[in-house]
Amino acid sequence: MYVALYRKYRPIKFEDVISQNHITTTLKNEIKLDKIAHAYMFTGPRGTGKTTCAKIFSKAINCKNKEDGEPCCECEICRGIQDESILDITEMDGASNNSVSDVRILRDEANFVPTHCKYRVYIIDEVHMLSSSAFNALLKIMEEPPKYVVFILATTDIYKVPKTILSRCQRFDFKRIKPNEIMLKIKDIAEKEKIKITDEAAFKIALISQGSMRDAISIFDKCSIKDSEITKEILEEILGIVKKDYILSLHKAIKEKDKTKILEIIENIYYDGKNLEDVVEEILCFYREMLYFNILKEKSREFLEYYEYIDEIKNVEPFSFEEINLILEEILGCTEKIKNSNNQKLLLELEFLKIIDILNPSNFLNKNLNLNIKQKKEVKINETNPKEETKKNETLKVTSKEKKLLEKKENIKEIENILEKLLKIAKENDISIEEK
Ligand SMILES: [Zn+2]
Numbered sequence: 001m002y003v004a005l006y007r008k009y010r011p012i013k014f015e016d017v018i019s020q021n022h023i024t025t026t027l028k029n030e031i032k033l034d035k036i037a038h039a040y041m042f043t044g045p046r047g048t049g050k051t052t053c054a055k056i057f058s059k060a061i062n063c064k065n066k067e068d069g070e071p072c073c074e075c076e077i078c079r080g081i082q083d084e085s086i087l088d089i090t091e092m093d094g095a096s097n098n099s100v101s102d103v104r105i106l107r108d109e110a111n112f113v114p115t116h117c118k119y120r121v122y123i124i125d126e127v128h129m130l131s132s133s134a135f136n137a138l139l140k141i142m143e144e145p146p147k148y149v150v151f152i153l154a155t156t157d158i159y160k161v162p163k164t165i166l167s168r169c170q171r172f173d174f175k176r177i178k179p180n181e182i183m184l185k186i187k188d189i190a191e192k193e194k195i196k197i198t199d200e201a202a203f204k205i206a207l208i209s210q211g212s213m214r215d216a217i218s219i220f221d222k223c224s225i226k227d228s229e230i231t232k233e234i235l236e237e238i239l240g241i242v243k244k245d246y247i248l249s250l251h252k253a254i255k256e257k258d259k260t261k262i263l264e265i266i267e268n269i270y271y272d273g274k275n276l277e278d279v280v281e282e283i284l285c286f287y288r289e290m291l292y293f294n295i296l297k298e299k300s301r302e303f304l305e306y307y308e309y310i311d312e313i314k315n316v317e318p319f320s321f322e323e324i325n326l327i328l329e330e331i332l333g334c335t336e337k338i339k340n341s342n343n344q345k346l347l348l349e350l351e352f353l354k355i356i357d358i359l360n361p362s363n364f365l366n367k368n369l370n371l372n373i374k375q376k377k378e379v380k381i382n383e384t385n386p387k388e389e390t391k392k393n394e395t396l397k398v399t400s401k402e403k404k405l406l407e408k409k410e411n412i413k414e415i416e417n418i419l420e421k422l423l424k425i426a427k428e429n430d431i432s433i434e435e436k
Pocket residue numbers: 063064065066071072073074075076077078079
C-alpha cells in the first residue's frame with residue numbers, strides 16, 4: 001500500500017523536528033529531569049509539528065531506553081506507540097469528538113492504570129473545537145488527574161480555548177517553518193525518493209505551503225512523477241498556480257489605466273482555470289514586495305522573509321509609495337470578500353477597475369467614462385433614479401473594442417452590473433451622461 005510521503009517522512013525523534021528547537025530542547029530537558037507536567041498545550045499554525053511532537057513526547061516519557069530525552073524508537077513501547085498498537089496512548093480529534101460524552105468516555109478510561117506504559121497519554125488535536133460542556137468535563141479531570149495521566153492538547157486557535165484550561169497547561173508556541181528550511185527538506189526527500197526537482201520548484205512549493213511542512217510534502221507528493229523532473233512550469237500546471245506573467249500584465253494594465261486590458265487578462269485567467277482567490281493573494285504579494293522595494297531598494301531582499309517578484313519589480317514602471325498604499329488597501333479589502341462571493345470573476349473585475357479609478361480620481365469621470373460609454377442612440381436616464389431607468393431603457397453603447405470584449409461574455413448580468421456601477425459613480429459625482 002502506498003504510504004503518503006508526509007507520513008513516511010514524519011519525524012520520529014525530537015532531533016528530526018525542524019524549526020522548533022525552542023520546544024524540543026525544553027521537552028527533552030523535562031524528560032531528562034523527570035519533571036513531566038500533567039498537561040501541555042501545543043499551539044501554532046497547521047503543519048508545524050504539534051501532533052508529531054506530541055507523539056514523540058509520549059514515546060520519550062514511556063521509552064525503556066531513552067537517551068538524552070530522546071526515545072529509542074526500537075523498544076516494544078516505542079514501536080507499539082509508533083504503529084498505534086499500544087492503547088495507553090490515545091489520539092483524539094477534537095473536531096469530530098467534541099461532545100461532552102466523548103470527554104466522559106475519556107474520563108472514565110483515565111481512571112485505569114496504563115497497561116504497558118508508565119504514562120497514559122491523551123493527545124487531543126484541534127482542542128478548540130470542543131463544546132463548552134466538553135471543556136468543562138475535561139477541566140474536571142485536569143483539576144485532579146491521576147498521577148500517570150498526561151494531556152497534550154493541540155490547537156491552531158488558542159484564543160478559542162477557555163482560560164481555565166489554559167491556566168492548567170504548560171504552553172508551547174510552534175513557529176511557522178521558514179521557506180528555506182522547507183525547501184531543504186523537500187530536496188532531501190526528493191533525493192531519498194529518487195525524484196528530480198529543480199531548486200526553483202522546491203522553493204515554490206515552500207512558498208505555497210506558507211510555513212506548513214505537511215502541506216509542502218503533500219504538494220511535492222502530488223507533483224512527483226517518476227522519471228521526470230519537477231520544474232516550476234510542471235508545478236504551475238498541476239497546481240493551477242497563477243503565472244507570474246498574469247500578475248505582471250495586470251500591473252502593466254493598472255499602470256497604463258487600461259480597463260479593457262484588465263478585463264481581458266481576468267477573462268484569460270478565468271478560462272485558464274485558475275483560482276481567482278490565488279490571483280488576489282499573488283497580486284497582494286507583488287505590491288507588498290513593491291512597497292518594500294520602494295522603501296528599502298536592494299535591501300528589501302534582507303527584510304523580506306521570502307520574495308518572488310523583486311527582480312521583476314526592478315524592471316517595471318513603479319508606483320509611488322502613496323499609490324502602492326492605496327492599491328494594497330483596496331486589495332486587502334477584497335481578500336475576504338472574494339472568498340465568500342458567488343461571482344468571484346465579477347468581483348475581481350470591479351476591484352481592478354476601481355483601483356484604476358482610485359489612482360486617477362480627477363480624470364476618471366471626464367475621460368474614462370467617455371471612453372467607456374458612448375451614446376450612439378438616444379439615452380434617457382432619469383437623474384433621480386438611474387438604476388431603474390437603466391433596466392427599462394438599456395440602450396447604452398460601448399466603444400467597438402470594449403463591445404467586442406463584452407460580447408464575449410456569457411453573462412449579460414455581469415455587463416449590466418459594470419454599467420450600473422459606472423452610472424452610479426456618475427450620479428454620485430453629479431455628472432450627466434446625457435451631456436457627454
Ligand atoms: Zn524506546
